[in-house]
Amino acid sequence: MSESTPKTNVTAKTIKKPTIKQVVPGISEDVIAELSREINSMLSFAVFNGIIVNTDVNALIQNSNVDDLINAHNLLCKNVAPATPKSIQFTKKLNQESDGKSIFRKLPLLRNLVLLAIFFLIAYVVSGMSPEVNNDSLDKGMMENSGIPLLLNIIYLSSVAGLGVLFFLLKEVSISLKKGSLIPENSIGYLSQIILGIIAGLIMSEIISFYTKDAEQINLFNKSILALVGGFSSDAIFSILQGIIDKIKSIFITPNSTTNV
Structure with missing residues (x-):
């Protein structure tokens, strides 16, 4: 008796291949949605702050065309x-996350600047009270001073320059908050500007004062003013030095020396 082998019918199943999403050239839907969000955010900001809006915007928005x-x-x-969509979003986030917080807690940038201003003010008072900081020691400058008197003079002039740059930055933060142009990246730029302000104050008080004709005019008041001005206008000092460097480079580098590749 022969055993009959059962016949198995294998039905061929159609295997669906994964469909590859075609990449259509042009502006993506995410960018269009971001455009709409930023337009609504800027409209809300303009209405809330009483800013005059161009009425042509209404017709452009209703069509929902990308060009429009x-x-x-x-x-x-x-x-x-001067507000931007990014700064408007940042300001809106600050207001939403306030929850009764003080301005120093919801805006660490302002808190840090105020703490730095207090630090420089204390350094200014303490170094100014020292008998080593006087007209004679400041007249000598860094070249003829040494030891503790030199250190105290540098601390004094640096603190004056720091107060100058923080006076400028605190005013700028206040204006940026009113205009809604503050962005998170400002904290990085302000840190570098504080360092540049201290350097500019030392340059103004120690290097530029060497070129005065009468040595008796270099006193405590003049050097303090130069350090304060250098810290407050560090951008201007940088531009002046950059202009001097460009003039010197133009003497040695002529247009004919450049080669076109």
């Missing part, structure tokens, strides 16, 4: 300037 959205975005950027 870009044109509406450009018009609104001009209307709300």
